[in-house]
Amino acid sequence: MTAPQQQKLKVKGPVVITANRLRDGAVVYRTAENRWSTAIDDAAVATTAEQAKALLASAAGDGIAAVDPYVAPVELGPDRRVLPGNLRERIRVHGPTFELPGI
């Protein structure tokens, strides 16, 4: 699979900028305040390529806090909650789809 970082930027619906936190690899989202949050609900949602590009540029400039930012699709819930837009992103939010051993 071509990693999302290598894919052409296409914005067909709401998207957010996501990455992995440098120090521990945790999944993080870019906020409207140009910070990183581990909560997808805190993510700044873009709906145009221009907005997404601007958010991505700001995220990419912050290479110390997070690694390999990319644009990820999301869905907006009825209560405006931000939900992951595909299986990969659901797994990144909720973890593996089975019970982990030893837990």
Add this chain to the structure above:
Amino acid sequence: MYRYDDFDERLVTERVAEFRDQVKRRLAGELTEDEFKPLRLMNGVYLQLHAYMLRIAIPYGTLSSQQLRMLAHVARKYDKGYGHFTTRQNIQFHWIKLEELPDAMADLASVKMHGMQTSGNCIRNITTDQWAAVARSEVEDPRVWGEILRQWSTLHPEFSFLPRKFKIAITAANHDRAAIKVHDVGLRLHRNEDGEAGFEVLVGGGLGRTAFIGKTIKPFLPKRHLLSYLEAVMRVYNQFGRRDNIYKARIKILVHELGAEAFAKEVEAEWEKLKDSALALDDTSIAEIARRFIYPEYDASPGDDQSELNATLAANPKFETWYKNSVARHRVAGYEIVTISLKPEGKTPGDATAEQMNAIADLADRYSFGEIRVGHEQNLCLPNVRQRDLFELWRGLDEIGVATPNVNLISDIIACPGLDYCSLANARSIPVAQEITRRFRDLDRARGLGRLHINISGCINACGHHHVGHIGILGVEKNGEEFYQITLGGRADEKAELGELIGPAVPYGDVVDVVEDIVETYLELRANPKEIFLETVSRVGIEPFKERVYAAR
């Protein structure tokens, strides 16, 4: 077990110090990710979906109990309490934190373990038969040659920036348990007509996007020439291998495009220059390395009383089932080889918890000279168990959930981590494997199906070796949904073949039913109960299976 020397100890310790400094500089912002990434990859550190992953080499699949306890310690202290044994005799920890990695690596270095050669475009961890030195048909211990290759290839400056990764596997037995025909280089140690031991050298095997079975370019290579000949292979690859396209950079593409014969000629020409160089191995240096392997002091007294074992088996049907499935004949009378199934029903193939690792280490100390082996099938093995200890060992294994008698059966599935962990994956592998094990939880039924290997990969990179599964399952993505292609008839042994695709991919929810359809078709078509699945597929072809699978969908 191989005893590492001071040089190895220094090498591993220095590498930890070097990596600690690199991590410190990265966290301080002195190194960019572009600068840091190749450095972390040289130490087996990947970034996956949710976290960093640390891959640790288990050279030629041999672990001491002390090393296994250390892996348990790393699992508990730095990860989520478990580790994942891979298809290349490595172990992975999937939840490691970058800031803690140097400490984890220092702990591993204390037992001479590391992540070198588990990533990057170098010669990777050398793999071999998990039954090395105990298999009955073996010419000699292939791990000695694995160690010679490890010493030659570790940090070899000429081979640290190859066009792509490079995997070498060795077998010295009649039956290939190391899958040598699907490696970049496969080495088969055998005897020629004069009784001399040497290597058949195969090149250009591999799975992934373009799968090939390796071709023999040297039917018999005297042992003393192993390094010079392989150096010649590497030089030809380094010179002619493509660097402009990652998908065409493996040696298999070069061998395919050039032709095995032309490739062999290039190697021979290069080898002529190297043959009598310092790379030629003399008997003394081979013997020095062989001497550093410690072999068990087997009890020379006659084998155990078989009648006692028979009585125990008769009195304990559960033990008998396990014995028939998971215990194999050893080359020394009175000893047995025990496979430990890491494939319990509904669990992740190849995963072991810290508690299980510690318990297995204790059992290895008690019953197998403190040695554990790791197989590419993602199971473990205790290679030297006294026959009279089998019952107690089985009780110990059963207590910790690693005595499922399903070795080589339909639920002994090889699966990559897939989309649940891996950033390259298109689809999940583990839940598919888990569901299949649930569907075929009835072990009487599984035994009735006989030898049947299912291999699952979550993407075309084929870490689950799906091409060589008797039933191969490959996850693909279609419009955001998971689909799975099914192949039949693959095998990874001495008669290695690539499976044949039966038709269009099926959705996630159908995979287990498709496997059931295939299995039912096999039961209807097999000539007799002794004809295994592969033989039936080979005899009747894929058409009847295809018809059955797609008629229902």
